[in-house]
Amino acid sequence: MAQLPPRERLKRDCARAALERIRPALDRQTTVGVGTGSTANHFIDALAEVKSSFGATVASSEDTAARLRGHGIRVLDLGDAERVAVYVDGADEVAPDRSLIKGGGGALTREKIVAAKAERFLCIVDDSKMVARLGAFPLPVEVVPMASRLVAERLAGLGGTPRRREGFVTDNGNPILDIHDLVIDDAAGLEATINDIPGVVTNGIFAIRRPEAVIVASPNGIEIVA
Numbered sequence: 344m345a346q347l348p349p350r351e352r353l354k355r356d357c358a359r360a361a362l363e364r365i366r367p368a369l370d371r372q373t374t375v376g377v378g379t380g381s382t383a384n385h386f387i388d389a390l391a392e393v394k395s396s397f398g399a400t401v402a403s404s405e406d407t408a409a410r411l412r413g414h415g416i417r418v419l420d421l422g423d424a425e426r427v428a429v430y431v432d433g434a435d436e437v438a439p440d441r442s443l444i445k446g447g448g449g450a451l452t453r454e455k456i457v458a459a460k461a462e463r464f465l466c467i468v469d470d471s472k473m474v475a476r477l478g479a480f481p482l483p484v485e486v487v488p489m490a491s492r493l494v495a496e497r498l499a500g501l502g503g504t505p506r507r508r509e510g511f512v513t514d515n516g517n518p519i520l521d522i523h524d525l526v527i528d529d530a531a532g533l534e535a536t537i538n539d540i541p542g543v544v545t546n547g548i549f550a551i552r553r554p555e556a557v558i559v560a561s562p563n564g565i566e567i568v569a
């Protein structure tokens with residue numbers, strides 16, 4: 344098999360470490376929430392190797408659902424899942440307090456919904472995602488189409504520079520504004536403030552419901568931030 348590039352290897356390593364961490368608690372009743380993106384894809388591939396040891400999954404995007412089904416893994420609608428024991432997903436930025444920016448892949452709304460339902464949230468990243476303060480990665484904001492201009496004006500009022508993500512709509516049929524130049528000192532406060540703007544579906548700050556643990560892979564090994 345072809346060797347993975349170093350960054351992909353780290354993504355695979357944190358994904359495998361997450362599986363090892365949750366595996367003892369898996370049984371045929373367990374539903375696992377699965378994130379979206381290249382790191383989450385490694386988790387899906389690892390999960391496929393133990394697919395007889397859990398019951399089902401819920402997916403945070405159509406892409407993730409397709410990859411899970413491709414491995415023969417059962418995917419439930421979230422509304423049909425009584426419990427989601429754990430949610431595993433990547434991130435675009437991780438601050439030392441485990442607040443995140445997510446949504447680089449555009450799946451932020453469904454990711455936030457599955458994270459809210461899950462009893463535990465594990466974030467998996469390679470060390471390039473660790474930052475001292477959130478905000479260098481442009482903050483994704485999913486908006487109802489007719490509100491795009493209003494939301495962009497309000498976000499500019501918060502000091503950001505909104506840019507529409509060209510040629511992209513989410514699985515929910517909405518556009519995304521990527522907000523550059525935001526200063527994020529109070530991540531939970533800004534998450535709530537932006538979500539209060541009429542027409543915002545959600546924004547990519549995950550601070551109010553942040554992961555209980557972040558599994559970070561670096562060339563030196565695995566570190567758990569909890």
Ligand code: 5RP
Pocket residue numbers: 378379380381382383432433434435444445446447448449450451454
């Ligand atoms: C998708 C996400 C992803 O978790 C985030 O973009 C990280 O992706 P990757 O693992 O490919 O770097 O939030 O909406």
